[in-house]
Amino acid sequence: MRPISAPFPTTRFRRLRSSAPLRALAQENSLSVGDLIWPVFLCDGVGVTQEIASMPGVVRRSVDLVVKAAEEAASLGIPAICLFPYTDPAVKTETCEEAWNPDNLSNRAIRAIKAAVPEIAVMTDVALDPYNSNGHDGLVRDGVILNDETVEALVKMGLAQAEAGADILGPSDMMDGRIGALRGALEAAGHKDVAIMSYSAKYASAFYGPFRDAVGASGALKGDKKTYQMNPANSDEALRLIERDLAEGADMVMVKPGMPYLDICRRVKDRFGAPTYAYQVSGEYAMIMGAAERGWIDGKKAMIESLMAFRRAGCDGVLTYFAPEAAKAIRAGLTW
Numbered sequence: 001m002r003p004i005s006a007p008f009p010t011t012r013f014r015r016l017r018s019s020a021p022l023r024a025l026a027q028e029n030s031l032s033v034g035d036l037i038w039p040v041f042l043c044d045g046v047g048v049t050q051e052i053a054s055m056p057g058v059v060r061r062s063v064d065l066v067v068k069a070a071e072e073a074a075s076l077g078i079p080a081i082c083l084f085p086y087t088d089p090a091v092k093t094e095t096c097e098e099a100w101n102p103d104n105l106s107n108r109a110i111r112a113i114k115a116a117v118p119e120i121a122v123m124t125d126v127a128l129d130p131y132n133s134n135g136h137d138g139l140v141r142d143g144v145i146l147n148d149e150t151v152e153a154l155v156k157m158g159l160a161q162a163e164a165g166a167d168i169l170g171p172s173d174m175m176d177g178r179i180g181a182l183r184g185a186l187e188a189a190g191h192k193d194v195a196i197m198s199y200s201a202k203y204a205s206a207f208y209g210p211f212r213d214a215v216g217a218s219g220a221l222k223g224d225k226k227t228y229q230m231n232p233a234n235s236d237e238a239l240r241l242i243e244r245d246l247a248e249g250a251d252m253v254m255v256k257p258g259m260p261y262l263d264i265c266r267r268v269k270d271r272f273g274a275p276t277y278a279y280q281v282s283g284e285y286a287m288i289m290g291a292a293e294r295g296w297i298d299g300k301k302a303m304i305e306s307l308m309a310f311r312r313a314g315c316d317g318v319l320t321y322f323a324p325e326a327a328k329a330i331r332a333g334l335t336w
């Protein structure tokens with residue numbers, strides 16, 4: 001595309017910015033409630049909410065209250081909710097079998113939400129870290145993350161989630177070969193319409209810190225995740241991972257974190273044209289909320305601006321802890 005403009009003063013770019021209706025007509029991208037996926041944290045108990053210090057405004061909820069949250073999300077028009085369990089350290093093991101327990105916290109929440117609010121899609125996290133006494137996304141032997149053994153465990157985990165009624169599986173583990181293995185197992189088990197949103201380009205990022213507090217993984221993690229999550233310096237590798245995951249049967253692909261990686265979102269959308277999502281992660285949320293709490297930025301405007309940036313970068317949707325607030329703001333007509 002080569003837009004042609006006459007020289008000044010024939011062309012005055014400010015003309016189309018001169019009033020709200022002209023700005024509306026010239027607006028290239030839009031943000032709607034239907035673009036939002038809401039990540040929520042689960043905890044045991046009944047009637048329980050627990051605050052997360054590093055994520056102001058975000059709480060862990062027991063299953064009964066996550067059902068209420070799903071009802072609220074559905075009534076706002078949010079299409080999907082994504083579940084992350086805080087697992088009791090007592091059930092974490094090196095073999096991670098709680099991950100495929102049909103009655104684990106996450107699977108109980110899926111059933112409860114699908115029974116009460118069938119109109120909202122439930123997305124899950126497929127990775128071993130909530131159940132792993134080592135805090136890693138994969139099985140560990142002698143300090144080494146075992147790829148193929150982990151994939152077998154992830155397949156059991158994903159099948160249990162599909163069995164419980166999950167609509168979208170979100171493998172966030174970054175092992176090689178897991179998308180093909182999951183897709184094959186889902187087909188074989190008759191779960192033909194369960195979608196896979198692959199965390200294809202997931203970087204080893206400092207922006208996950210508050211999330212690890214929220215799911216209780218901060219203390220457990222031994223070392224870092226650099227042997228499976230990506231080097232933030234890389235971009236071509238992201239395209240190769242996306243291509244690989246699409247070829248293995250991913251329906252949707254994700255870039256994570258979001259705001260520091262908008263260039264990756266744009267390259268992915270331009271190259272593959274596949275349904276593309278970004279995860280505005282816990283640290284991004286904490287930055288905006290932390291500054292807003294101190295009165296340093298307008299939190300609501302920064303929220304909307306940051307979400308619009310994902311649309312401009314080519315994303316079809318965004319996982320964001322702001323989802324309910326953003327939905328309310330969008331419905332109230334706040335743009336920027």
Ligand SMILES: NCc1[nH]cc(CCC(=O)O)c1CC(=O)O
Pocket residue numbers: 125126127128129137172173207208209210211212225280281282283
């Ligand atoms: N499988 C773990 C997982 N799934 C989603 C997030 C991060 C989400 C966030 O920071 O909001 C992580 C953290 C990690 O990889 O350590």
